[in-house]
Amino acid sequence: MSRPLGLFLRRSRGALPSFTACRRPYSVGQIQQEATTATGSTADPSSSTASPLTPQQPQQPQQPQQPEASIVRRVPQRKPLPPAVxxxxxxxxxxxxxxxxxxxxxxxxxxxxxxxxxxxxxxxxxxxxxxxxxxxxxxxxxxxxxxxxxxxxxxxxxxxxxxxxxxxxxxxxxxxxxxxxxxxxxxxxxxxxVSYAVGSTSQTRSRYMWKGTAMKKMQHWISYDDYMNDDEKFAKAMRHLSTLGLIFIKDIPESREMVEKIATRMGPLRNSFYGSTWDVKSIPQAKNVAYTNQFLGFHMDLMYMNDPPGFQLLHCLKNSCDGGESLFVDGFHAARIIQNRYPLYFETLQNFKLNYEYIHQDQMYHNSWPVIETHSNNKPSQPPQITRVNYSPPFQGPLRSTPGDTWGRNLRNFTKALSRFAKELEAPHNVFELKLNPGECVIFENRRVLHARKSFDTTAGERWLAGAYVDEDAVLSKFRVLRRDQPDAWFGAFEEYHRAQAAEREEAAAQEGNQPETAQEGVQEGTTMEERKE
Missing domain, CATH: 3.30.2020.30 (NE0471 N-terminal domain-like)
Incomplete structure (x- = not known):
């Protein structure tokens, strides 16, 4: 396209200004602002030097202005003064x-x-x-x-x-x-x-963890008359129950009501759909394997409930048939072995939960528990303290899986850990076996001591036990009252056993010509005598 020759000649002689190409149009105010920024002075918009027709140079990108550093004066805070006391x-x-x-x-x-x-x-x-x-x-x-x-x-x-x-x-x-x-x-x-809620009367109290061989020597028996009428001997028995989780009563009158009297000496009865007290007999088409003559493996009662009973009683009324021996094992002892030898298994048993259920026409109970429960003692150098064991294979329910492969791997790792735990429970040297005779009763901690029963023959005899439950809170309350009212009996409960054990070690050492050992059998968690000294 041709342009007029006059316009070309005037522009070439400088009669007309030349404009710098720009991608976006500038307004007059913007040109003035940029000129002011470039020269560092304020131009009068009415002057000829600020004319928008003045040729402009390409503008450099403007750097953002840094704010002036504010001066922060740190004033030391004065600690509040103590009151005038x-x-x-x-x-x-x-x-x-x-x-x-x-x-x-x-x-x-x-x-x-x-x-x-x-x-x-x-x-x-x-x-x-x-x-x-x-x-x-x-x-x-x-x-x-x-x-x-x-x-x-x-x-x-x-x-x-x-x-x-x-x-x-x-x-x-x-x-x-x-x-x-x-x-x-x-x-x-x-x-x-809150001294009454700690130490030997709390859930985290010291326990003597025993094997079956140790329980044969340490088993504590008390007569029914002393249990009911002698506060000092009753306090000693309760201290053994607190520490060992297992005691026995003998010379009980032949009556079905005796189990209730024995239980209420510790606290109110725990009621359930079985009743406040219940009978263990072999009956046809039983809803519970305990009501058969079959072998019953190690388990704990009522794991399908939100708050399983803390303590259980079994009073023998009849036991004339062959078989039917009672078996007991310290679940804390087995858990401590896993904790010391297989720490990864121990962690798995703490985190993976099993489902327990009781599903029948009139009852539908369900709950989930880890195999081992612990309490942190706030001491990094010491392992967490074992407070409960939850294990009842006859009443296990199906597990609910989650999507993905992680749950399956966790389940396989858990089954390995659970198998190791079961082997420790069933090891012969860990099991204490006893056949209850009529007039004898066993009391044990349901969240620690697992119980089992051998099969028995009902064709040539009869087996009848009466049972009851007492909640843990009620028994711990009784422990605290006895420690307050019978301190000598409570703290001196094991002195006779320790003296007898020391005498046995001295006698064995004298026969072998060696120095007597001071180590005690079993595993003691925490301290018990420190509480008395202080």
């Missing part, structure tokens, strides 16, 4: 209380050493522990305040310590409590506020 020490008590802003520390003397127990309490915690008659009803033993009622700024105004009791008066107390309110805390309470 009037400290008093009486009866020669050492000045062993340190007060902080929101808490205090007290050094409690130990009765049998020069060392101390150092305990630190937040003021809110200390106020929450008050059990004076105004805070805790003397009759119902129920609180008259809520933890949420305690003000966050509560502090003591005075603390009086005489070596046995700490007396505290408060400032900014709970609304409704004036300055006349006084809190008193004993030495034992400050050392362990």
């Amino acid at each position: 009037d400290l008093e020490f009486e009866n020669g008590a050492a000045a062993n209380i340190d007060v902080y802003a929101r808490s205090f520390k007290i050094r409690l003397p130990r009765p049998v050493s020069k060392r101390t127990w150092d305990r630190r309490y937040d003021f809110v915690h200390l106020r929450d522990c008050c059990s004076c008659p105004r805070c805790l009803d003397p009759h119902s033993k129920q609180r008259n305040f809520r933890t949420s009622d305690i003000p966050q700024d509560i502090v003591p105004t005075s603390m009086k310590w005489d070596g046995k009791e700490l007396v505290v008066r408060w400032k900014n107390d709970i609304p409704g409590f004036d300055e006349s309110h006084v809190s008193t805390y004993s030495h034992d309470f400050l050392r362990a506020p």
Whole structure:
């Protein structure tokens, strides 16, 4: 396309401005802003130098402006000052209380050493522990305040310590409590506020893990009369039940009602669809393998329930047929062997759950449990403590799989671990065998000791046992009462056994001409004598 010659000549002589090619149009305001940015000064839009017709140079990409560094002045935070507390020490008590802003520390003397127990309490915690008659009803033993009622700024105004009791008066107390309110805390309470719920009477209590050979020597028998009427001997029997998970009663009067009397000495009966008490007899077309004369392998009762009973009783009324011996094994001992020798199997048995069920016309029970349950003791150097074993093959139900190959691999690994666990349970040296005679009763911990029964012949005799359950909470409550009321019997329950065992070792060493050994048979988890010393 041809252009006019005049326009070409005028542009070539500079009469007309030349424009730089641009991909997008610029407005007048944008050109002015860019010119200002490039020159670093503000141009007057009315001046001729800022004309939009002035030839422009290509603009460099503009770098974003960095904000000015703000100056942050760090002001050190002052720790809150401790409250002004009037400290008093009486009866020669050492000045062993340190007060902080929101808490205090007290050094409690130990009765049998020069060392101390150092305990630190937040003021809110200390106020929450008050059990004076105004805070805790003397009759119902129920609180008259809520933890949420305690003000966050509560502090003591005075603390009086005489070596046995700490007396505290408060400032900014709970609304409704004036300055006349006084809190008193004993030495034992400050050392362990809930001492009755720990140690030898808790779910995580120390257990003596036994093999069948050890139980033959350690089996604890008590007569029915002593069990029912002698508190001291009853306390010793309960301490053996707490530690071994298995005791026996003899000389029981011949009556079907005796199992209920024996059970209620420990706590209320646990009811179920079997009844508050029940009979173990061989009957035709039984809904439970226990009601046959067949061999019954190691198992635990009522695993298909959400809260299986903690303790079980079996009172022998008749047992004149051939066979029918009772078998017992310590599930904790087998689990500890797996934990020490096969740690990967142990982890698998902790995580993989089995289904248990009881499905009949009138009942449909179902629940899931891992084979081994543990409690973390917050000590990395020590393994987790075994608290329960759940194992009942006769009542296992089908498992529910998940999509993918992972579940199948986990199942195969679990079956290997479960097979190893079953072999430990059934190892002959781990099994304690006993045939109950009429007038004898066994009490065992259902979540620890597994029981089994050999087959028996009912054509030439009869076998009849009466059974009952007691919940774990009820038995633990009885343990705590006995430890409080019968401390010598409770803590001295095993002294006779230890003395007899030491005498046997000394006698064996004298015959062989060696020094007596001090190691005890079995595996002791935790400590039991430390509790008594302290």
